[in-house]
Amino acid sequence: MATVELRFSPLPEHVRTARLVAAAVARRAGVDEAVLDEVRLAVGEACSRAVGLHQSSGLTAPVRVALIEEEKQFSIEVGDEAPRAAVVEQASAGGGAGEPEADGEDDMGLAVISGLVDDVEVTADESGGLIRMSWPTTPDTEEPPG
Template sequence: MATVELRFSALPEHVRTARLVAAAVARRAGVDEAVLDEVRLAVGEACSRAVGLHVSNGVSAPVRVALTEEEKKFSIEVGDEAPRAVSGRATDGDGAGDALSGDESGAEAEDEMGLAVISGLVDDVEVTSDEAGGVIRMSWPTADASDPS
């Protein structure tokens, strides 16, 4: 199992680099060429979301991206260290318990839109978050090395 790890300052200009690295590693891992645009877009959304969360929460820690090549799967984890309220407010995106106004509701709507885009691009996606930050895990199948087609 090979893993490439990236850490970058929470600046929008670094998202493009993360997308390019993710696509290159995905190609090397055997992800179908037709899916590489989806990989690029999903990583871009996840990294942009992490950058936005770091900026809006004043987090100076880097955004983390782990690209893992497994036997029949290529996985990407994008992690942030932006704290989430765990009690008293829904964090699963169903809107229950949200009593936000102004900029916060706009930021949350943008966050939900980014997650919806990722979910539309990636069949296997998992989003987790707690008071220490969050992780978006995405994976795609890779070509089986023993398959002649």
């Protein structure tokens, strides 16, 4: 399992960089080319949401992004440090993820993410929140081991 970690100041201009890095790592991990735009968009939404939560809470702590390459899937975790009441939501393509106390803009971002990603988990508590998104990967067929 390989992991790439990003940490960036909660400023909107850094979201684009996170999207570009996520797409590059997803491509290397074996995520289907047809899905890379969805990866970029979902990461952009999750990072923009984290930046907004940090800014509205007056936090200067960095937004955390972990790009996790596993055997048959690629996962991205976007974490923030904005305190909220404990929440755990599972989302699927047919369902929505949301936090009961979230405002409309926050709900919209989570709805966009759950529409783009089949496997999403949103958690939040007094120490911050985490959005975990996963996509299947195709086996590496470039070179056989040996």
